[in-house]
Amino acid sequence: MKVVKNINNNVSICQDSMGREVVAFGKGIGFAKPPYELDLSQIQRTYYDVDQTYIEMINTISEDILEISSTIVDTAEKYLEQPFSSNTIFTLADHIQFSIERCRKRMNIKLPIANDIEYLYEKEYEVGKFALKLIRKKLRIALPRSEAAYIAMHLLNSEEKQRSKERMLNDQVIRKAMKIIEDIFSFQIDQEGFNCSRFVSHMHYLFKRGKKQDLIHSGNGKMYSALVKEYPKTNECAEKISDMIKATMDISLTDEEKMYLILHINRLCDREDCYRE
Numbered sequence: 001m002k003v004v005k006n007i008n009n010n011v012s013i014c015q016d017s018m019g020r021e022v023v024a025f026g027k028g029i030g031f032a033k034p035p036y037e038l039d040l041s042q043i044q045r046t047y048y049d050v051d052q053t054y055i056e057m058i059n060t061i062s063e064d065i066l067e068i069s070s071t072i073v074d075t076a077e078k079y080l081e082q083p084f085s086s087n088t089i090f091t092l093a094d095h096i097q098f099s100i101e102r103c104r105k106r107m108n109i110k111l112p113i114a115n116d117i118e119y120l121y122e123k124e125y126e127v128g129k130f131a132l133k134l135i136r137k138k139l140r141i142a143l144p145r146s147e148a149a150y151i152a153m154h155l156l157n158s159e160e161k162q163r164s165k166e167r168m169l170n171d172q173v174i175r176k177a178m179k180i181i182e183d184i185f186s187f188q189i190d191q192e193g194f195n196c197s198r199f200v201s202h203m204h205y206l207f208k209r210g211k212k213q214d215l216i217h218s219g220n221g222k223m224y225s226a227l228v229k230e231y232p233k234t235n236e237c238a239e240k241i242s243d244m245i246k247a248t249m250d251i252s253l254t255d256e257e258k259m260y261l262i263l264h265i266n267r268l269c270d271r272e273d274c275y276r277e
Contacts (some may be wrong), residue, residue, distance in 0.1 A: 001038045006030035007058050014038060014046075023047040023055060023086070025066075045070060047086035054090035061093050065100075068131075068138055069093035076127045076155055088158040095154055096135065103143055114149035117156075124152035124159075173248050174203045177241045184237045185269055195267045202264050210251030217254055224259040231262060234269070238262045 001024065005013040009030045014022050025045040029038055058066075069092045073084050102108070118125045128148030136142050178189050178199075189196055209215050228235045238261045242253045253261070 001040060001043065003029070003032070003034045003036050003038050005034055007055065010063065011058055012038070013055065020048065023050045023058075025063075047089065050086045050090065054087055057090065057094060061090070061097055064139065065097050066090075066093045068134055069096060071134060072127065072131045072151070075130055076124075079127055080123055080155070080159070082159055083162060084155075084158050085162060088155075091158075092151070092154055095150070096131075099143055099147055099150070100135075100139070100141055103141060108144050108146070110146055114146050117149045117152050121152055121156060124155045125149065127155060128152040169249070170204060170207050173207070173245060174200055176244055176248070177203065180240050180244065181237055181265055181268060184233065184240070187269075189268060195270075199264045199268055202260065206253075206257060206261075207249065207251070209257075210245075210249065210253075215251075215254045216256040216260070221255060224255045227259055227262050231266060234262050234265050237265055 001017075001022075002015045003012045003024075004015055007013065007023075007030065010025060010027055012024050012026075012030045012034070014024045016022050023046065024038070024043045025047075026038075026043045029042050066089070069089045072092060073089050076082070077084055125148055128151035131151045132143050132145070132148055178191075178196075182189055206215075235258075238258050241261060242258055245251050245253060
């Protein structure tokens with residue numbers, strides 16, 4: 001890991017072996033003058049894709065609070081089965097620090113929809129309650145119960161942003177897949193048609209399975225081999241789409257997933273008579 005800039009004695013901006021920017025935390029990693037190589041054993045935590053705004057605020061947030069925020073987000077990811085971006089850790093830490101300052105000044109700001117959040121978003125609220133217990137244990141500070149709802153709201157906002165990014169990426173990959181089909185079979189897909197709707201739905205569920213590492217393994221190897229032999233052009237198309245999904249989303253399709261992809265491509269092409277001689 002190459003250090004390119006130090007934020008403070010314990011935080012540095014680095015480049016990994018693939019040239020990606022990463023914010024690294026570790027005791028004393030920022031003492032030397034960059035650039036220099038850093039042994040991975042010295043790094044305690046790394047954060048990718050951190051917005052520049054949040055990098056600049058690192059020095060204004062207690063390292064204890066950053067560590068607490070990391071633990072809260074780790075817990076939320078496991079409990080909610082929802083990934084959060086690295087930025088969530090820093091924005092949540094900033095919120096917690098501000099909440100502690102308000103608490104010390106005896107400024108208790110009530111959230112009118114706190115009860116609604118508690119009942120409508122039970123899981124996020126449970127993470128909020130866990131956060132209050134963690135803060136009390138680590139910092140000996142008892143934040144008001146309403147803060148559980150504030151933290152839940154913070155997670156809800158981050159979830160929505162993450163889902164929006166995922167939807168945008170999913171839509172982009174689906175458009176690329178449809179372009180591959182159109183180029184190989186030289187026709188324009190009817191995007192208002194039923195077969196196109198089924199194809200889009202199939203792709204969305206494929207992405208969900210891929211992200212959960214729960215791709216289909218149905219043991220239909222013989223059927224897949226038969227389809228590959230019967231529809232070589234469709235198989236070529238499915239392979240190109242599979243390669244694109246791997247490159248874009250890091251999801252490696254199983255033979256069974258490719259088999260279902262071939263079937264859906266065939267449905268799209270059947271209406272357009274793509275196999276006519």
